[in-house]
Every structure is written in structure tokens, then in C-alpha cells.
Amino acid sequence: MTQEPAWEAEFRTNGAEETQALAERLGRVLRRGDLLLLTGELGAGKTTFTQGLGAGLGVRPGIISPTFVLVREHPNLGTGPDLIHVDAYRLGSEGEVDDIDLEASMDRSVTVVEWGRGLVEHLSDSRLEITLIRAVGGGPVTDGGAEAGPATDFEDTDEERTIRLAGFGPRWQQAPDLG
Ligand SMILES: Nc1ncnc2c1ncn2[C@@H]1O[C@H](COP(=O)(O)OP(=O)(O)O)[C@@H](O)[C@H]1O
Ligand SMILES: [Mg+2]
Numbered sequence: 001m002t003q004e005p006a007w008e009a010e011f012r013t014n015g016a017e018e019t020q021a022l023a024e025r026l027g028r029v030l031r032r033g034d035l036l037l038l039t040g041e042l043g044a045g046k047t048t049f050t051q052g053l054g055a056g057l058g059v060r061p062g063i064i065s066p067t068f069v070l071v072r073e074h075p076n077l078g079t080g081p082d083l084i085h086v087d088a089y090r091l092g093s094e095g096e097v098d099d100i101d102l103e104a105s106m107d108r109s110v111t112v113v114e115w116g117r118g119l120v121e122h123l124s125d126s127r128l129e130i131t132l133i134r135a136v137g138g139g140p141v142t143d144g145g146a147e148a149g150p151a152t153d154f155e156d157t158d159e160e161r162t163i164r165l166a167g168f169g170p171r172w173q174q175a176p177d178l179g
Helices: 015-026 046-057 094-099
Strands: 007-016 035-039 071-074 082-087 107-116 126-136 160-168
Touching: 007 015, 015 046, 015 160, 035 046, 046 082, 046 107, 046 126
Parallel strands: 035 107, 035 126, 082 107
Antiparallel strands: 007 160, 071 082, 126 160
8 A cells, every 4th residue: 555645736626616627627537446535524525526526437427425325336328437436434444345345346447435544545556535625714705795695505605625636556656637
């Protein structure tokens, strides 16, 4: 297991659509066997990011949080890899990860694991770690007037996120071109 990233890259997005657009560009360069770990607090945007990955990969739409099923499989609509979307929040050990047998599908799929850090690194010699960070203090950033009224629907408020990518292992010696 590789401990030092070959490279790190940082992006800022403003709103879910920008996060999905970034993830969509990444999704287009992913290949079968790729393992992605998504880290970030509840509501940081891990599932939102995965929706963009799915769009870039060309899998069947309808990606939602897999929290209550642990694993969801989204078949590719063309010839590209399927997407295996995992929520490891309730998994306590590498042994429990091995019980759900992600290895069986890994070679033909892209495997994306929310809350995967410390649990799934052993599944591959390479991985892409993605960390989503909410602005400290939360709440919408305003320019002093544009958002005078109180926000009533926090779920749909565009917020800033910092998104860090780090590549580990032979597959990710080079940073992908997301330009
Ligand atoms: N820049 C942003 N990137 C991603 N999501 C954002 C952003 N700004 C606001 N949001 C909102 O934050 C929420 C993220 O939820 P979700 O993707 O389910 O998070 P997680 O899977 O990390 O718990 C969504 O309601 C989304 O619309
Ligand atoms: Mg989620």
C-alpha cells in the first residue's frame, strides 16, 4: 500500500453543479479497476461528486446515497466501466469490507467508496483519494447585500467546497488532465 501521494491537486467549486462538472471530467479518464476514496463530513458533497463521476463514465443515472444498502451498482450505458458505489460508513474493519467482496467486481468496474479511508486501501495497489471540505464556519458566503434574506432551504444553497485530489500507486503516477 502506497502511503505517499505521487501528486496532489486542489480545486474550488461553488455549488453542486460545479462539483459535478469537475467530477464528470474526472469520470471521463477513469478505467476499469480504478479505486476512488471519498472523504468529507456529512453533506460535504461525496454523493454529489459521485453523480458527476457517473455522468462522465456514462453509467445509468440515478445515483443516490448508498447508505442503507452499502453497495449500489450502476451499469454502463455504453462500453465503459460500470460504477460500484459504496458507503463504508457503517463498516468497522477491513474484514467487514472483505465480506462485501468488492474484489469480485473491481476488475470490470470503477469502485467509489464514500468513507473509505482506512478501510479499503488494501483492495488495490493504486488509489485516488478525494477530499471535500466545507468552508470553515459553514453558511453561504455573501458579498454584502446579494443575499439579504434568510436562507430557507440550506440543501439547495450553493456553497463553496475545496476539493483535493491525491494520487497513489502506479496507476496515478501522473495527475489526470481535468482542464
Ligand atoms: N460546492 C458544492 N459541492 C457539492 N455539494 C454542494 C455544494 N454546495 C452546496 N452543495 C449541497 O451540499 C449537499 C451535499 O450532499 P451529499 O452529496 O449527499 O453529501 P455527502 O454524500 O458528502 O454526505 C447537497 O445538498 C448539495 O446540493
Ligand atoms: Mg453520501
